Amino acid sequence: DTAVSQTPKYLVTQMGNDKSIKCEQNLGHDTMYWYKQDSKKFLKIMFSYNNKELIINETVPNRFSPKSPDKAHLNLHINSLELGDSAVYFCASSPRQGRNSPLHFGNGTRLTVT
Amino acid sequence: AQSVTQLGSHVSVSEGALVLLRCNYSSSVPPYLFWYVQYPNQGLQLLLKYTTGATLVKGINGFEAEFKKSETSFHLTKPSAHMSDAAEYFCAVSPPSDDYKLSFGAGTTVTVRA
Numbered sequence: 001d002t003a004v005s006q007t008p009k010y011l012v013t014q015m016g017n018d019k020s021i022k023c024e025q026n027l028g029h030d031t032m033y034w035y036k037q038d039s040k041k042f043l044k045i046m047f048s049y050n051n052k053e054l055i056i057n058e059t060v061p062n063r064f065s066p067k068s069p070d071k072a073h074l075n076l077h078i079n080s081l082e083l084g085d086s087a088v089y090f091c092a093s094s095p096r097q098g099r100n101s102p103l104h105f106g107n108g109t110r111l112t113v114t
Numbered sequence: 115a116q117s118v119t120q121l122g123s124h125v126s127v128s129e130g131a132l133v134l135l136r137c138n139y140s141s142s143v144p145p146y147l148f149w150y151v152q153y154p155n156q157g158l159q160l161l162l163k164y165t166t167g168a169t170l171v172k173g174i175n176g177f178e179a180e181f182k183k184s185e186t187s188f189h190l191t192k193p194s195a196h197m198s199d200a201a202e203y204f205c206a207v208s209p210p211s212d213d214y215k216l217s218f219g220a221g222t223t224v225t226v227r228a
Contacts, residue, residue, distance in 0.1 A: 004157070041202060043158075043218040056215060090157055099146045099208035100165050103216065105157030 003027050004106040006091050012112045013081055020077045021109045023091030030096050031055075032074035033103065034066060037088040049074055050097050078111075086113045118207045120219035128227045133192040135222050137179075137205030140186065146208040147188040148216070149179055153201045161203075164188060175199070200226045 004025045013019055025032065033056075034046040047066040048056035054066070063079045074091060088108045094101040121136040139145060146165050150158040162173025169181040175198075179190045188205060205219040 041152075041221045043204065043221075045215055092157070099210075099216075100163075102148065102160045102163060103150075103158070105159070107155065107157045 004091055004093055004104050006089075006106040006109050008109060009107065010110050010112075012114065014114055015081055015083060017081050018077070018079045019081060019111070020075055021089055021091075021111075023074045023076070023106060025072055025091075025093040025104070027093055027095075027104060029093035029104070030071060031094045031101070032068065032071070033092040033094075034074065034076050035090040035092060035105075037090060037108070039087070043090070047074075047076075055097065081111075081113045083113050086111055118205050118217055118219040120203075120205050120222050122222055123220065124223045124225070126225045126227060127195045129197055130194050133177075133190075133195045133199060133224065135190040135203050135205075135224070137188045137190065137219060138186055139188065139205075139207045141207070141209065143210040144181070144183055145210055147179075147181060148206040148208070149173065149177070149188075149190050150204045150206060150218075151175075151201050152204065152221075158204060161190070195224075195226050197226050197228065200224055 006023045031050045033048045037043050046060050049068040051071050052068045065077045068074045088110050090108045091106040092103040117140045119138045148163045149161040152158045162171045164171045164181045172178045177192045203222045206216050
């Protein structure tokens, strides 16, 4: 009955590798997001998709590439991983675009780059 | 750019005591305001939100927050802390520009002493 689910929960990898994080929501929401939470717990939006269309693309290195095959899924692929990519990545969804639409978060993927 | 400041990165209260978490925003036009809670190893959950109308907003788990335009504040309170309230609390603002970007504060860690 998980609403927003991310896999994997933990990801440990070496510098230079390529990895993906998957996200699925079963809430029927139109909009999905990727947020990055750093070691100081600061949260910053990375990307947002609405009905599979990219609507927010923050200043993120182009090594990060989101993909939304359908509106229930938003995956994040990271190429050539760097030490600074270590963080917790949260997927979230909201019923629709708009500032009044609260976010529903997944439980996060803790990425450690060694 | 919209910003939100949470005063106090760490708050420690005794069980049964008042919980007060402070949040101030910077904007000439009132944004939409949110409080989220993050329990250990979990994603964020919405506690409450203010959009328009009544300035005192009640949320889940006995929390409430009051929007004060003159003070540009949206402080979160709970009259009596419970051990289960130990978590990280984030204030967030959604700007009036409707660009769908939610900006989060740096978070406040709440510990509850028995």
